[in-house]
Amino acid sequence: MSAIVQAENLSRFYGMILGLNNVSFAIRPGITGIVGPNGAGKTTLFRLLLGQIRPSSGRLTVFGEEPWNNPSVHARLAYCPEGEAVPAGLRPLEWLVGLGMLSGLSAPEAEARARAALTRVKLAPEHWRKRVTAYSKGMKQRVKLAQCLLHGPKLVILDEPMNGLDPVGREDIAQILRELALDGTSVLISSHILHDLEALCADFLLLRWGRVPRSLNDAASPEARARWPEATTFRCDAPDRLARFLFDRGLVRGCDIAADEGMLHVRWRDPAQFYADGNFTALLLESGVHIFEVQATASFLEKAADPTAASSS
Amino acid sequence: MNAPPRLFTLPEPVAPHWRHAWGGVWRLTLHRHFLPGRWLMVLIGLAVLALLGFAPGRGGLSRHFTEWTVAFYATFLVPALAFISAAGAMRDEMKSSTVDYVFTRPVRRPAFVAFRFLAHTVCAQLDFLLALGVVLVVGAARGVPGVLAIMPALLLGQVLLVTAFSALGFLAGVLTSRYIILGFGYAGVIEVGIGQIPTQLSRLSMTQQVRTLVDTLLLRSEAHSPGLLAVTGTLVLFTLVVLALAALLFHHREQGAASET
Numbered sequence A: 001m002s003a004i005v006q007a008e009n010l011s012r013f014y015g016m017i018l019g020l021n022n023v024s025f026a027i028r029p030g031i032t033g034i035v036g037p038n039g040a041g042k043t044t045l046f047r048l049l050l051g052q053i054r055p056s057s058g059r060l061t062v063f064g065e066e067p068w069n070n071p072s073v074h075a076r077l078a079y080c081p082e083g084e085a086v087p088a089g090l091r092p093l094e095w096l097v098g099l100g101m102l103s104g105l106s107a108p109e110a111e112a113r114a115r116a117a118l119t120r121v122k123l124a125p126e127h128w129r130k131r132v133t134a135y136s137k138g139m140k141q142r143v144k145l146a147q148c149l150l151h152g153p154k155l156v157i158l159d160e161p162m163n164g165l166d167p168v169g170r171e172d173i174a175q176i177l178r179e180l181a182l183d184g185t186s187v188l189i190s191s192h193i194l195h196d197l198e199a200l201c202a203d204f205l206l207l208r209w210g211r212v213p214r215s216l217n218d219a220a221s222p223e224a225r226a227r228w229p230e231a232t233t234f235r236c237d238a239p240d241r242l243a244r245f246l247f248d249r250g251l252v253r254g255c256d257i258a259a260d261e262g263m264l265h266v267r268w269r270d271p272a273q274f275y276a277d278g279n280f281t282a283l284l285l286e287s288g289v290h291i292f293e294v295q296a297t298a299s300f301l302e303k304a305a306d307p308t309a310a311s312s313s
Numbered sequence B: 001m002n003a004p005p006r007l008f009t010l011p012e013p014v015a016p017h018w019r020h021a022w023g024g025v026w027r028l029t030l031h032r033h034f035l036p037g038r039w040l041m042v043l044i045g046l047a048v049l050a051l052l053g054f055a056p057g058r059g060g061l062s063r064h065f066t067e068w069t070v071a072f073y074a075t076f077l078v079p080a081l082a083f084i085s086a087a088g089a090m091r092d093e094m095k096s097s098t099v100d101y102v103f104t105r106p107v108r109r110p111a112f113v114a115f116r117f118l119a120h121t122v123c124a125q126l127d128f129l130l131a132l133g134v135v136l137v138v139g140a141a142r143g144v145p146g147v148l149a150i151m152p153a154l155l156l157g158q159v160l161l162v163t164a165f166s167a168l169g170f171l172a173g174v175l176t177s178r179y180i181i182l183g184f185g186y187a188g189v190i191e192v193g194i195g196q197i198p199t200q201l202s203r204l205s206m207t208q209q210v211r212t213l214v215d216t217l218l219l220r221s222e223a224h225s226p227g228l229l230a231v232t233g234t235l236v237l238f239t240l241v242v243l244a245l246a247a248l249l250f251h252h253r254e255q256g257a258a259s260e261t
Helices: A042-049 A092-102 A107-120 A137-146 A167-182 A194-200 A214-219 A239-248 A271-278 A280-287 A300-305 B018-033 B036-054 B062-092 B096-102 B109-141 B147-175 B179-196 B200-204 B206-217 B228-252
Strands: A005-014 A017-027 A031-035 A057-062 A077-080 A155-159 A186-190 A203-206 A231-236 A252-258 A263-268 A291-296
Touching (some): A017 A042, A017 A057, A031 A167, A092 A137, A092 B018, A107 A137, A107 B018, A155 A167, A167 A186, A167 A194, A231 A239, A239 A280, A271 A280, B036 B062, B036 B109, B062 B109, B062 B147, B062 B179, B109 B228, B147 B228, B206 B228
Parallel strands (some): A031 A186
Antiparallel strands (some): A005 A017, A005 A057, A231 A291, A252 A263
16 A cells, blocks of 8 residues: 655754654554654644645655645645634634635635534534633634635544543544544554553654654554553452452462552563453453453553653664 | 444645635735724724814914925825834734634745735725825814815825835735834935935935825926826836745745744
């Protein structure tokens, strides 16, 4: 499958400040998560992809073309920024119709598509008469996503679109992004809500300090993600009893118990011993402990987003 | 588990269309122009203008009032406000609320500058038309004879100055966020400095050009004053050159780089 985004030795500096430093990568069609701690270069990458800034060196292509000041690329892109800044005084329909027309739609078509997009992001029509600046953060996120749906883009870039949304809202957005992917639209998404990204994305690009660390990206590859997690967190009513049960069966290399929170963090001796064959649910039932939640601890994404971890390439 | 039902199918891709893009810029400008808060400011401004209009020549002499309208209103207030308003509009277009949504769409930046200038200038002309109406009403209320007769000349001068100084404001707005300082510099050097030198050099001053034109139309100047077409041509040329420069600079300007970390 050919890449929609291709970067070769791409760098971007702001004077002495590093944005991206000599990175090379390819992004394939589908939903790709862009992950990294603050200052990793995510926004720089997005601005380069959007053609708002130029590379300091190296080459970046989107759909095979350089995006800087290139309307042909812009016609196929949509962008949902992280910031909450929206034009003062405009109502959502007014704003979306204006933006739709800027993308090339006629006024009636822009209005029809704006209505459909606002409906799809589940912004109730009674809110359409309010000005966007008066919206809550979650409602602004929905309008910002709606403006991405107007012109049938082939690549949608979303910077922290889940911020300010409750779990239902986040699932709504995730569902829209899945539908976009089904329509053949690629999605690049950054988010600090890592388990949402893990559930949504087929591929990941991990950034740290302006670099694309190879070891982290290898760990994030689909093959690596198919492996069992090396550590697991349980939320249960008797974490100490569950720990003893797992230790007795020789499954555990080490563990941490937070009894007051009902949490048990377990590091497996061999993860496959616990997870493989799909009989771990029977094992957990056998323990007699009431388990409320099972979650892989410190996933590859969490490691990648941890700014204290040593950088490696 | 079944996948949830699909609620939305992405519409067909759309090709860029310059006429629709112009319509989009016009709509976005117009909606912001008619905000209630903005109109409150305009009304306050018009009230202040009316108060100022009653100040000069309390004796009711028509010469004082005409001098005030030409020297203060037409060649100081109108250019200054047109400049500030246009520069502010251009700076607004460089905020993330525009950059992230407008400049990620398939409109060439020089075309955007031209569209935005057209839309802004039309709206500004409407504002200044109201202001000229206030001047007319004040003149009539003060019983200035022939106030209606000077209106066509003032209107022409106002239209030309609003257009030219809006273009200058766009250029200053593209250049710097401290456009007021740039405006003071321009006004000091060109309009007040060179414009007052009694040679051909004074033609570099746009307000001087318009003042001469208005004087000519009011039949108050010397026979060698430049004609209507010459002045109009000069101001249009000035507008086009300044706007082209603004569009060129804007085309090469990186957007959103300042917010980077």
